[in-house]
Amino acid sequence: MRKQTLKPQLLSFALLALFGSLGAVAATPIRVPLTSDHWRIVDDGENGTKPDVQFVRHEGFPQGVLAIKSGSAALNGLVFQNGTIEFDMKGLAEDIPGIQFRKQGPEGRQEAEEFYVRTFPDCRASNDCIQYAPVIHGFMLWNFYPEYQTSAFILDGWNHIKLVVSGRRMKVYINRQQATALSIDSLQGESSQGAIQLRGPAYFANLVVIPDAVEGLTAEALPDPAQKDSGIIRNWTMAPPTALHYGQTPAYFEMPGPAAAWKRVTADGSGMVNLNRVLFRDNHPPPVIWLRFTVGSEVAQQKQVAMGWLGQTWIFVNSKLVTQGKNFYDPDAERRDPDGRLSFENGSFSLPLKAGTNEVVVALFAGVHDNDHTPNRYGWGLGMRLLGPRGLQLPGSMGGDRPTGRVGDSSRKGNLRTCD
Numbered sequence: 001m002r003k004q005t006l007k008p009q010l011l012s013f014a015l016l017a018l019f020g021s022l023g024a025v026a027a028t029p030i031r032v033p034l035t036s037d038h039w040r041i042v043d044d045g046e047n048g049t050k051p052d053v054q055f056v057r058h059e060g061f062p063q064g065v066l067a068i069k070s071g072s073a074a075l076n077g078l079v080f081q082n083g084t085i086e087f088d089m090k091g092l093a094e095d096i097p098g099i100q101f102r103k104q105g106p107e108g109r110q111e112a113e114e115f116y117v118r119t120f121p122d123c124r125a126s127n128d129c130i131q132y133a134p135v136i137h138g139f140m141l142w143n144f145y146p147e148y149q150t151s152a153f154i155l156d157g158w159n160h161i162k163l164v165v166s167g168r169r170m171k172v173y174i175n176r177q178q179a180t181a182l183s184i185d186s187l188q189g190e191s192s193q194g195a196i197q198l199r200g201p202a203y204f205a206n207l208v209v210i211p212d213a214v215e216g217l218t219a220e221a222l223p224d225p226a227q228k229d230s231g232i233i234r235n236w237t238m239a240p241p242t243a244l245h246y247g248q249t250p251a252y253f254e255m256p257g258p259a260a261a262w263k264r265v266t267a268d269g270s271g272m273v274n275l276n277r278v279l280f281r282d283n284h285p286p287p288v289i290w291l292r293f294t295v296g297s298e299v300a301q302q303k304q305v306a307m308g309w310l311g312q313t314w315i316f317v318n319s320k321l322v323t324q325g326k327n328f329y330d331p332d333a334e335r336r337d338p339d340g341r342l343s344f345e346n347g348s349f350s351l352p353l354k355a356g357t358n359e360v361v362v363a364l365f366a367g368v369h370d371n372d373h374t375p376n377r378y379g380w381g382l383g384m385r386l387l388g389p390r391g392l393q394l395p396g397s398m399g400g401d402r403p404t405g406r407v408g409d410s411s412r413k414g415n416l417r418t419c420d
Contacts (some may be wrong), residue, residue: 030055030217031208031290032207032208033062034055035055039053039066044107049171054069055067055269059133060296065205066203069092069201070078074197075195078195079193080102080193080226082165082211082212083164083212083214086207087099087160087208088159089205091117093201094120096119098113098117099196100199102194102195103195104191104193107138112194113134113191114293115131116133117152119260124154128149128151129148130152134189135191136189137279139378141274141278141379142379143329143379144341145188145341146278150181152182161173162176165187166214166217168219168221169187170184171183171184172184174210201360211344214279221269226271228374229271229385231386231394233384233386234267234276234295235266235293237291238262238265238289238290238291239261239292240261240293246287248302250314252321252392254288255292271383273291273381273383280293289365290362293360293395296392297354297355297356299355306347307382309325309362309364309380309382309383310366310378312364313329313363316359317359319359319381322352323349326370328340342379360384
């Protein structure tokens with residue numbers, strides 16, 4: 001199919017036609033001009049730097065070159081839902097330039113899907129060279145879904161990137177290779193359509209959008225194998241945040257009581273509770289989030305638990321502190337495998353259960369940096385999996401996942417252990 005070049009004055013109409021109901025017209029590949037009259041410079045507020053965006057005319061690039069040294073640029077007049085997006089990108093520094101699509105909402109409250117490249121010298125060999133991450137309620141979840149990063153054939157200069165997006169799925173192709181570089185079986189963002197936005201530091205050129213060209217990719221998300229894991233705790237309740245006393249262990253009695261506005265939260269297909277879906281990004285110091293579930297046991301026993309979390313967590317069982325652990329990205333020494341990302345590999349511990357109903361409470365201080373002043377802009381969540389749940393009644397099967405008050409004497413502290 002022959003590609004067409006749009007005159008600037010026709011671009012707005014053409015972009016609307018792309019995503020409207022004009023049938024055959026909407027299937028035509030469109031070369032998008034990289035000129036100032038079609039783009040809006042965006043100050044994303046990252047790193048305290050002002051946007052530095054230039055629109056450059058260069059021989060061999062008839063649609064121009066977009067040079068983003070800092071900040072981002074959003075394409076005007078376009079609503080993208082499904083289809084193919086292709087462009088060339090050349091990194092300007094060691095950073096994470098890339099693209100957001102289906103973007104909605106103001107900065108700090110935006111929803112989007114994001115793909116980016118880590119333009120570092122070892123990118124081709126590292127398992128996080130390219131990555132997909134959703135943007136949910138203003139949080140960019142690069143550390144929440146480690147399964148959506150991989151190595152790739154990234155060159156030192158220009159690289160051609162192709163995204164095929166269909167409903168809840170996406171395939172990524174690098175440098176015109178036939179093999180898929182990255183497959184996203186379940187896009188996690190909460191917007192189904194929205195704007196396209198490019199983020200530096202990088203040069204961008206040859207942007208082509210083909211709506212509805214999904215190359216046979218089905219729209220339905222593929223099931224996560226973890227959905228069949230009967231040991232995952234999927235039903236929790238969450239209390240309103242409380243103040244963090246940095247450097248101190250939260251006390252059980254600090255947990256909000258049953259009169260507080262507890263809400264139900266549910267783990268996603270992977271088994272992780274994505275708190276970014278129920279919280280909003282702000283510039284306040286990080287708080288403590290309290291989560292709770294109950295589990296019934298036929299007999300008194302110890303059950304091994306695998307746990308994933310981001311930041312720092314404290315676990316109470318029947319009012320007693322039984323374990324705690326850190327998983328911060330910074331400093332390096334506090335990163336849990338895999339590389340400070342969220343995973344059931346982060347740690348494990350023994351859960352002491354009595355016969356009957358047991359209350360398990362998690363206090364979570366989420367962040368990338370181990371300090372009390374950096375607002376959390378990234379993943380916020382946890383997951384818990386009982387290894388061998390036979391003989392147990394998990395939340396949802398026993399009707400015990402509503403807060404009913406505290407259990408036991410909160411003045412008694414259990415043995416403190418670090419998750420291993």
